[in-house]
Amino acid sequence: MGFLSPPPVRKLPLAGEDTARVVEPNGNGASSFVSSGRRAVASTSLAVDRMQVEELSIAYGSKLAVDSVSLPIRQGEVLALIGPSGCGKTTLLRSLNRLTELTKTASLKGRITLDGDDTATFEPTSLRRRVTMVFQQPNPFPMSVFDNVAFVLREQASRRPRKRELKGAVEDALRRAGLWDEVKHDLAHPALRLSGGQQQRLCIARALAANPEVLLLDEPCSALDPQSTQVIEDLIVQLREEVAVVIVTHNLQQAYRIADYVAFMYLGELVEYGPAEQVFGAPKQERTREYVSGAFG
């Protein structure tokens, strides 16, 4: 298993160093977009192992959705999960904060640790406070925009905070998700009457307000225009310093732009895991090569 080889702590390149060292397409079918558009790493960081997935298998009834997957999740790096529809990306993501337990038919084998502790031993609520999820379908609560973001702040507070005290945190979260300018005039607007893309950003703002240690994003940009996508991508890149970020995306260019590590899944198996340059530039597996090139013709 080659992907277990990267050491737990890895020094990212210093600012100004040539990080966009692009692996040249090696002519045997690797994707063509690798030569363009890779972001420059802005600052230094130590990548720290936060979570470890070990031999994880998840089945719905008798149907295996994730098949003995092992991979590390690090703070300081963005991990992108890619793969065709139905290959188990969402299932894997949901298992990281034990949301799979809500599905009655789901059963899980293997181990997931957070900072060395088995997540199965956590109280689910405290685990999910640290490992927070943004869902594939935007699911804002049937409340105002303000209350959507304030909800988690109110729940986390030991005594009920006043609206005035929450204002700052709510504004900050909405700004970071790139939604503030559109909603600042009417924070009492019903969240369900926002557009799909606005709802998606509201859900991201909500997750940010929770101030997690690991942020799980399931296709956060699927309903967004290029400009909002840019805001979210910048946010993710900037967040990875304080938060371990895992993002599921169908957009390979996006994975290439923002991810440090990429995991390619196929029919529940982890086919390839490695640095983004390697997975996109010089995939080791035939199936990966087909996927990253096939998707772009």
Place this chain on the structure above:
Amino acid sequence: MATQVHDDPGARALRADRRAELMLGALVLGVLGFVLLLIVFVFREAWPSFANNGLLWFANGDDFDREIEEIFMSANLLQEPVYDFRAWPILWSTIVITTLSVVISFIAALFVSVFVVEFAPEWMRRILEPVIRLLASVPSVILGLLGVLILVPFIGEQLITDDQRREVSYVVSLSGYSLLAGVLILSLMIAPLMIAVFVDGLRSVPRGWLEGALGLGVNRWRTFWKIGVRTARPALVAGTVLATARAIGESIMLAMVCGGVGFAPNPADGLIFFLEPAKPIPAAILQASEELTSPPMRDTIFAMASILLFSSLVLSLAGWAVKQPMKKYGVRS
């Protein structure tokens, strides 16, 4: 072939649509007209009773049952009909019994339905739900029988002490037929109704909203309380209105277990209040309905009925009004 405009299938479907629309509209108008006629009829029949008593109609009198007796008898004598009627005992009985049982069963139903939907294991849910639906459809006369055979004797023999009997003996005798028996059985009767409606409401809360809150690290109970119950509020209102309507209108069971004495239970008596007999409006109507042949009695009965009709109108309106602000943040925009 003759491709006339009328025979083209699109136009035909359109005409069928129009026809269905017209028929539905006529049906709605018919129902509305019927309700209106009903209201006009009941209030017209009730008018002599209100006109003769004025606002005193709603006041408290000396002896409710004697008033009824005199109204009934007055038709048989060669004299002016008597209309003197003071409805407070039955109004008060209705208010107290309905309020208490709606409050009790609302709280119980809320907890039971949250438990059934979110916390009960699968096998328990499979048993509970049909049982609740069955309970909701038990005829009230059967519950009344059980009350008379079990609850009333229990209250009469175990709960009421001789001291209590003596304390209020100058106004009323305590037998076990009581407010308490009525409230308990009525709660048992309307709670399943509420639970059934609440459960449907809670179950239709989108999973995504609940998972969204859980995924943010909010615990299960808080999630269900703040998102589930909050979202299901319109269903809670609907179930409560339905149950309240049934409680206000319940006659036979309450006539059986509340004692049938036209007496206004007195809160000043402390705990004895709950052990005193009562007679809510529907029970009073039921007991008086054999005497419809006497014209003044008939008018008085219609006056009581008009109060019931009025309260059910108010109830529906209140339910509608309470739901309005809830729509603002809901799905239906």
